[in-house]
Amino acid sequence: MELLEQRIIKDGVVKKGNVLKVDSFLNHQIDIELYSEIGAEFARLYKDCDVTKILTIEASGIGIACVTAQSFNNVPVVFAKKNKTTNISDDVYSSKVVSYTHGREYEIVVSKSYIKPEDRILIIDDFLANGKALEGLIKIINQAGATVVGAGIVIEKGFQPGGENLRKQGVRVESLAIVESMNDETGEIVFRH
Numbered sequence: 001m002e003l004l005e006q007r008i009i010k011d012g013v014v015k016k017g018n019v020l021k022v023d024s025f026l027n028h029q030i031d032i033e034l035y036s037e038i039g040a041e042f043a044r045l046y047k048d049c050d051v052t053k054i055l056t057i058e059a060s061g062i063g064i065a066c067v068t069a070q071s072f073n074n075v076p077v078v079f080a081k082k083n084k085t086t087n088i089s090d091d092v093y094s095s096k097v098v099s100y101t102h103g104r105e106y107e108i109v110v111s112k113s114y115i116k117p118e119d120r121i122l123i124i125d126d127f128l129a130n131g132k133a134l135e136g137l138i139k140i141i142n143q144a145g146a147t148v149v150g151a152g153i154v155i156e157k158g159f160q161p162g163g164e165n166l167r168k169q170g171v172r173v174e175s176l177a178i179v180e181s182m183n184d185e186t187g188e189i190v191f192r193h
């Protein structure tokens with residue numbers, strides 16, 4: 001998506017540890033016009049897939065999932081919560097995820113009330129790096145016996161293995177910008193086309 005790539009070049013900041021900061025328009029301050037374009041693009045890509053629900057993970061996925069849902073005739077959005085307690089109740093589906101940005105493992109949970117076997121679910125997230133967040137969400141959808149339609153990712157870091165691994169497993173992954181390489185010393189960002 002040209003508009004998104006231009007914005008990443010203009011305002012993205014490459015940090016050490018292969019982290020791309022896009023806080024000025026995606027992850028902290030939000031450019032809602034760009035968000036709407038992103039939502040419309042995901043809706044175009046998955047328009048014939050009978051999506052009944054969008055699943056994301058707190059916190060940065062929620063806003064993107066909401067604008068996307070509006071482009072899908074307001075299908076419900078469910079977000080996986082990062083569990084803070086050690087007790088997992090019987091009422092939730094759960095899965096463990098290793099955080100890319102913090103390096104620790106945490107549990108994500110979704111109430112069994114909000115995913116049903118007949119659901120056809122589009123997963124939305126801001127970044128794809130090693131694919132752990134997506135794998136955790138897919139596990140939850142599988143526990144519920146629902147269908148994974150695919151994943152819509154705003155920025156994939158193509159030099160990290162998540163995208164390739166998931167596509168090899170047969171998951172449809174659509175990323176609106178794929179970073180081929182980035183350099184924290186020069187600030188250069190190159191996209192894959």
Ligand code: 5GP
Binds near residue numbers: 101131133162
């Ligand atoms: P993964 O689970 O694919 O390794 O990492 C994806 C998650 O880590 C995303 O939900 C995102 O929050 C975070 N993440 C991974 N890489 C980056 C990055 O370069 N920049 C930012 N802002 N978040 C990232």
